[in-house]
Amino acid sequence: MFSKKNMETSKFCKSFIFLFTISTFFSSCFTVKTYPIKGTYQNKYTGTVVNTNKEVVWNKIIDFCSQNGLSIKVIDRSSGVIVFDKVGTSCTYEKNDSTTELMNDNAWLVVPKQYQNAYPHILSPSSVSAEWNLRVKELPNDSFLIEIYLIYARHQTTYSTKYDKYMVDHELNAYSRGLMENHLLSFIK
Secondary structure (H helix, E strand, O other): OOOHHHHHHHHHHHHHHHHHHHHHHHHHHOOEEEEOOOOOOEOEEEEEEOOOOHHHHHHHHHHHHHHOOOOEEEEEOOOOEEEEOOEEOOEEOEOOOOOOOEOOOOOOEEOOEEEEOOOOEEEOOOOEEEEEEEEEEEEOOOEEEEEEEEEEEEEEEEEEOOOOEEEEEEEOOOEEOOHHHHHHHHHHO
């Protein structure tokens, strides 16, 4: 016959196996599937401005920022560096897995598409912000090389409790579409 100790061990093992099976089943419902980006995007854009002087280039950059609501965190004319402050922006993803067609043609950033298994919908980041750096390098013959880099992108998630709400910043795996950068470069030229 079975001893009392063996029966208790057997009950514990059965309970453990049952709980493990249930938790595995439910955790698989809440996993997130990420589809990689098929299109080619970059986080560095360059352009050349010719036949002008340094003051004109700097003034045009500052005019562009003021006209488009971009605030400047750091500006250092001697080294040619401008760091834009955190810029609120929108992001998009590719419509399906076989094409590079985007859901929103006006978005500045592209992110990988993510599905949550428990719900048949796409997880779309909200409250997206990004930071760009700009570098102006003087070249011979009154020309300048302008380099614009996407430094980071983040999004915020809002959590609510019974008594309070709080927001958490998350790093966002995003690539620039070049819309802001190309607009800035064409404005300077």
